[in-house]
Amino acid sequence: MNQYHPLRDLRLDELRRRTSIKWRGHAADVLPLWVAEMDTRPADPIVRAVTLAMVDGDTGYPSGSGYAEAYASFAHDRWGWDGVDVERTALVADVMTGMVEAIALVSEPGDPVVLNPPVYPPFFEFVKHARREVVEAPLGTDGRLDLATIEAAFIRAGRGGRPVTYLLCNPHNPTATIHTAEELAGVAQLAAAHGVRVVVDEIHGPVAAEEFIPYLSVPGAADAFSLVSASKAWNLAGLKAALLVAGPDAATDLARVPDVVSHGPSHLAAIAHTAAFREGRPWLDGLQSDLADNRAQLTELLATHLPAARWGGCRGMFLAWIDCRALGLGDDPAQVFLDRGRVAVNSGLPFGTGGAGHVRLNYGTTPEILADAVERMGRVLL
Numbered sequence: 001m002n003q004y005h006p007l008r009d010l011r012l013d014e015l016r017r018r019t020s021i022k023w024r025g026h027a028a029d030v031l032p033l034w035v036a037e038m039d040t041r042p043a044d045p046i047v048r049a050v051t052l053a054m055v056d057g058d059t060g061y062p063s064g065s066g067y068a069e070a071y072a073s074f075a076h077d078r079w080g081w082d083g084v085d086v087e088r089t090a091l092v093a094d095v096m097t098g099m100v101e102a103i104a105l106v107s108e109p110g111d112p113v114v115l116n117p118p119v120y121p122p123f124f125e126f127v128k129h130a131r132r133e134v135v136e137a138p139l140g141t142d143g144r145l146d147l148a149t150i151e152a153a154f155i156r157a158g159r160g161g162r163p164v165t166y167l168l169c170n171p172h173n174p175t176a177t178i179h180t181a182e183e184l185a186g187v188a189q190l191a192a193a194h195g196v197r198v199v200v201d202e203i204h205g206p207v208a209a210e211e212f213i214p215y216l217s218v219p220g221a222a223d224a225f226s227l228v229s230a231s232k233a234w235n236l237a238g239l240k241a242a243l244l245v246a247g248p249d250a251a252t253d254l255a256r257v258p259d260v261v262s263h264g265p266s267h268l269a270a271i272a273h274t275a276a277f278r279e280g281r282p283w284l285d286g287l288q289s290d291l292a293d294n295r296a297q298l299t300e301l302l303a304t305h306l307p308a309a310r311w312g313g314c315r316g317m318f319l320a321w322i323d324c325r326a327l328g329l330g331d332d333p334a335q336v337f338l339d340r341g342r343v344a345v346n347s348g349l350p351f352g353t354g355g356a357g358h359v360r361l362n363y364g365t366t367p368e369i370l371a372d373a374v375e376r377m378g379r380v381l382l
Helices: 044-056 066-079 095-106 122-129 147-157 181-194 205-211 248-254 259-263 267-279 281-305 333-341 367-379
Strands: 089-092 112-115 133-136 165-169 197-201 225-228 242-246 319-323 358-362
Touching: 044 267, 066 089, 066 205, 066 242, 066 267, 066 281, 089 095, 089 259, 095 122, 095 165, 095 197, 095 225, 095 242, 095 248, 112 122, 112 147, 122 133, 122 165, 133 147, 147 181, 165 181, 181 197, 205 281, 225 248, 242 248, 281 319, 281 367, 333 358, 333 367
Parallel strands: 112 133, 112 165, 165 197, 197 225
Antiparallel strands: 089 242, 225 242, 319 358
16 A cells, blocks of 8 residues: 555645645635645655755756656656657756747747647647647547547648647646547647647646556657656646657757757756656655545545536546536536635636536545535535
């Protein structure tokens, strides 16, 4: 039995002392199950590494390949994948800014970028900030990638010979779907056939346990880019650092990343993320066990308090995408849960097409908070 239970360590009064956006973004009587911060303490190896750096005054600029080496070792041990070449990585400030840098390597302002809504809202925001055109290829009615829809979007976006970029979310946020090897291989085949460059957000990959498949590991993905980080799995959102990983055929593109990009990551963050990938695996095992228990609990709570709500139970992250359309709460049930239940969950509307009537709930919390929150949500219907 694992000795770690990260989601069982903190009480509500302790969490209320936190000053991050999750706990300060709403009034004190609101239970926050929205933004992707978990209610955990950091893993001991991370605390030791960062504390030692502070004691030693090691608070300068980041240097070296330790982060990439740690991720390569983790990928080998966790997924049996040996495709991370440290020479084909770049340290970037975070996953989303790294995605923008990757887009800039393979396209120009005004070029199209294909997304799969409902999808993480910053995908839309960062693409527009990069002055690219958003082209939608919505998920299928089963919440999974629809290869026919994706191909049609590639063709539509590429008319006139325009270069097309595809932003893939793996696992998918908000549905928590873990894409299969067949689905990812299908994406790679379509990308090759239509000359599309793929950039993949894999920040939640370590949360998804052994069944996660890195996109760069599938046949035909050699010219793609992946963005990875320890921030979600080890709850390090406030310590900014990520890796931009290039496939073998994208190495030349990666070499064109401007030197100034390396100025964004935090040295302390890189130390923390390196410690997570190197020494934080037992803690992660405990987290995954706690999340499995919370998923079972959430299933029971929804059946009891919101029986008309629908949730697929997907385990690709600590976020649940819940269909509330049958509850009669309109297109934005999150606002109703906040106003009348004093529970903060993410509205589905900013996730784009297919988001209306849905909420995203963060169950990376204690069983007590989860139970209280869903009970409050259920009382909204009374």
